[in-house]
Amino acid sequence: MKTITSLSILALFLISCTDKNANAPALASPTLPVLNIAYSTATTATEYPVAIQGKTDVEIRAQVSGTLDQIFIDEGAYVKQGQPLFKINDNSYRQEYNNAQASLNAAEAAAINAQMEVDKLTPLVQNKVVSEYQLKTAQSNLSIAKANVARSNAILANARINLDYTLIKAPVNGYIGRFPRRQGSLISPLDPEALTRLSDTKEVYAYFSLGENDFISFKSLTEGKTITDKLKSLPPVDLVLSDNSVYSESGKIDMVDGQFDKTTGAITLRAKFPNTNGLLKSGNTGKVKISMEHENTIVIPQEATIEIQDKLFVFLLNEKNAATRQPIVISGKSGSNYLVKEGIKIGDRIVLKGFESLPDGATIIPENSTKPVAKL
Template sequence: MESLLLKARLYRQAWPVIAVIAAVTLSGCESSTAGNNFTPPPQELPVLPVNNTSATTFQEFSATIEGTVNVELRPQVDGYLEKIFVDEGAFVSKGQPLFKINDRSYNETVNNASANVQAAKANVEKAAIEVNRLTPLVQNNVISDVQLKAAQAAYDAAKASLQQAQASGNSAGINLGYTLITAPVSGYIGRIPFKTGSLVGRGEALPLTVISEIKNVYAYFSMSESDFLQFTNQSAGKTVAEKIKSLPPVELQLADKSIYAEKGKIELMEGQFDKNMGTITFRAVFPNEAGILRSGNTGKVRIPHNSGAVLAVPQQATYELQDKVYVFALADSNKVTSKLIHITGRTETYYLVDKGITPGEKIVFTGLDRLRDGVVIKPQELSADSVLKAMPL
């Protein structure tokens, strides 16, 4: 009995402590529940209006560069390469000596042909003397005209032999001249695969070298069938020649992505499509007074197109989903909604758009990775002009 009374007394003494602990526990639970219902404030994101503007876009086509004249030098006679007067990469003028083939045998052939010509001339003179001797005898009926006709035939044969000897002499002289190879045009020397002492000839697969005249250069590029149809539809003029003539000057982007200082002009195109590639080739000419461009260079021909009033959307204000481009537009109550845009062209930093958004509509500029449809934001207004200054078209 005393034990029960003792337990009851201890319970009455501990009850206030238990009540305090329970109150603290309940208070903590209430605070935790209130924390779970807390809504963060809308995130601040920059937005800018999309306005109509004019812009220049470029169609780019891979191109190969060649000199306006590329001449392969090949030997016209056989022999050992005796001298090389120039080095690879050197600039040469028209008529300048380049190579010398050993000419001893050709000199002897010329000397022999010259001797044959002299002998043939002597035979002509001998035959002429015989004709002159027999002519009065026939006229005076001393001998028959048969002898005179025979002498006349011998004279004609001697003249023919002389002509043949002279032709052989001329041929020998031409071959002797071929032993000295000179520059047919002014330009830059290419690779020289032969060295002094090499045996060269007309059957050689490789040329002695290639001379490129690069005061002006050609840039050859190809258009697909769809690009060609777009070109014919958009360019002014009735005929293809008129359309090519109406094209504006074009740019050349070099391999390091820099733009060549001089502008070029598209001159002509091939007469038909390549059946295997489905492309047609065009040629643009660029001035190259400084000699920066060389045959074999590569680059891109850029054809400019001036767009009228279009909507310019910064590329960093867009995102892609399944090969389609979207923006987040600002709607009522500062909610954002995704919109699909239709792109008609592009610059380095902008998309040119004709559908999907309207002039004056505001889009989110940055922070798109943190957004989804219906999210409320706190917009920070940006000026379209300030963005254009920082990011020119």
């Protein structure tokens, strides 16, 4: 009897619970902010690693062999074109020059004697005092003497060049680099390492590379029919230094290489920056920052997206306010916003935030519609 009574009470309890669950209200739809998609204008900034070189960046090398006798300047000094830098011991070269000068003097004297012989024989042949054969022989000797003079002049000029090479001068204005060789060192044109480097850094060149896809995008987004026209229409670029500070003066992209590198598949561009204060040096590193303005594009906040397996999604609303995940493709970033290339269009509505735990297809209550992303 007690068993039957217990079963009856349990049945009544289960029925009561079932009735309560049946009468429980459904979960309310969440109220979330919504973004209306419209065209906007945004500026994107892309950075590329650069290698900086002086406008002129040359190696200073010896052109004759010898002992380094004198160094006229110090490392890091600013020099002007034609200023002496190094002096190679010139004793042997000066001796060669003196010998060449003496040989030239002898050849010129022989030429004078040969000319005198021709002048002497000419009237005698005309008067038939001597044979014409003697005159022709004298004329031949004169030609040989003149050839010897020309050869001696060439030898003397070469000796003069070698003697001049013993004084090494600055080919351009610029800053001197380090000296791997010191006074007393034996130097040669075949040395693997230069005496120093000379850089003209009043202007510097920042070289950077674009991959093929980036270069195609660069061409399509820049006005102009030719590369020259596109370069002229480009806005100034900034230089971000290795400490992430921005160089004080803007530069201009002024060169695109004529072909892609077969090894890397990239093409080189050059930006030119003024450097009147000499703050930048050859060998500096950094990044060139290219800013591009995009008009009539779709811009959405990054917080309105969710990343799943390397793909970006937004929650797109239909006319019944049901939110479904929609994949999008972006064309760039502008601050904390994405520029959307594909996936949504003008007039669409997306959930702005609060969708982290929102099931796909769930219905929401739109909060006061958020205005489109402001012009950036």
